[in-house]
Amino acid sequence: MITTENVKAQLVEGLALEDLDINEIDDNAALFNEGLGLDSVDAIELIVILDNAYGLKFKNMDETKHVFVSIKTLTDYINAHTK
């Protein structure tokens, strides 16, 4: 079982979010545009991270819409699709 803390750590490392304190990231805050403020290149990077770490694949950006909402939705998706 992956925790939201694990996912936050992966994001901070994988997206090079320098100096961001994991404790400051809210589990339910928006990942893109507001909240964490990630952009379209981060969305693609996130797909790369999930592929390399968990073997998860997305056919296109539309499939990520409901997954890449918050840390919580991302964590739930990873746990639902990995053993």
Next chain:
Amino acid sequence: MLIQNKKIYIHGVSACCSAGRTSENIFKSILSGTSGIKKYTGYLINGEECVIGRMDFNTTFDTLLANNVKEVLAKSSLKNFKNTLLLVGTSVGGMTWAEKQFIEDDGSYENIKLEKQSMQSIALALKQQFTFKDAITFSTACTSSSNAIVFAKEILESGAYTDVLVVGADSISYTTVNGFNALGVLSKECSIPFDANRTGMNVAEGIGVLLLSTEPSDIQLLGVGCSSDAYNITHPQPEGNGAKLAMHNALKDASLEAKEIDYINAHGTGTVANDTSEGKAILELFPHHPFVGSTKSITGHTLGACGAIEAIISIQVLKQQIVPGNLDLKTKELEALNALKENKQTEVNTVLSNAFAFGGNNVSIILQRVVDEN
């Protein structure tokens, strides 16, 4: 302050890409709507097919390059290039060779010779066959050979040289095909620049060689303009502000008004981002609606070589007095953009050619045919 009032002309040119082995054949392909872009396997990491413009001439890239340069020398009044400055524009350099070597050596760097891997490798390869006075390599992604053309004009105007050879050259590499795919901008079909339903670009390879001189000829390099978007490392400024500034600077350099441009050879890659921002910039700067076209649906996006190759295509437009139609263009995203679907034989005296690159690097050049007053 120290610029002499010199006019700069283009003499011999030579080009090859997936659409043709000579500049004449490339233009024939453009006019007949025969694209050089095809499906290939073996490039994408995920094993899928990719749609790219490859030169399948059963000749090495280096041989094609040398032949293009030989052709330009033969067409010129020069005996050799001993007093000529070589300016190369390339974004891949020797990476195609280096990738293959790295893979062959099972992920080892031990056989990667920097002279063969670097951006300078193109100039070094040419120096083996030709003697130049000096050589400089420009490497600014998709504006590489355009920036070489800009510098050629500037150094000719300074009086430091009377002849400059510009070489734009980029070969297809795993890096560029997979890289643009990773950014989500590769199309699975032949690109349709400016179409409302376009789905992206096609990576391609090509070579373009031009001899520029202060000696008069029938084509003048009238103006050049550069700018930076200062916006984002991959996306252009959405309203095309950087593109507008580069085109404006080229008009200023040429002492021309916008309405004197007859045809715009657009950068027109087929990506959503480029074509919208470039289209908007063109509509705002050129309210007289000159003809606009992109030939990348025929040649593919030849990356660092596109500035040189498309300058040569623009010269063909001026020599043949024909505006090419845009292959497979069905529904224009920007209705007011004067992008033709069919070729049109018409008077064309002045062409503006654009190139825009990663990081918001923008270059526009203006070419004019010299009409004998008599």
Next chain:
Amino acid sequence: MKINLKILGSAYISADEKCDTLEEKVLVSNMMLRRRLTRGARIAIYLASKVGYDNEKIVFGSAYGEVQSTVSVVESIYNKTALSPTAFQNSVHNTPVSYLSIVSGNTAEVTTVSDLYDTSLSVLKTAAIKALKGDKVLVLNVDAFAFNGVEALNMCGVSQLESGVGLLVEVTTDEANIFIENRQNKNISPSLWQMLEVYEKSIVHENAILSVDV
């Protein structure tokens, strides 16, 4: 043809592995932008801040380009792992000065040259011609090439894996007092030697004027 350039500002930095005084957090306060900056970009931004840069046109040179990004891409291809789009977009040679133009909001012309060990000379010749119109020019030459396979490629046995020189120049008709004599420095990549020589000579003259033979 000789062109004389007045050196209005000059700076130099180098390190065995990693320059650690680049003041990135001060120079690029926006973390979301700063996080993507390559080593070359951080050094370029630092050098620009030390020479009095104020959004002039830029001439940049790098022999090896964005090594870490390029290596990341090539290794993904070899290992057949998903490729990072950031690594690809950062792998072009003009990356450092593209970021500099973004950070400083500079819409002026930016150009990059790359001629392996001749890069330093190419940078100076290009800058000299660009300066003829009368505008000041920011001239930067950076090579940052630390990566996991560097020993295999470090034929010259260079010890400083990150180095950069920056100059702010303006064309002048004043007499030159700095001439390039091709000084060598075994610790620094040969691609920076002439620019480093210019830097070293510029700091001993009150009114430093460089002669460039284009």
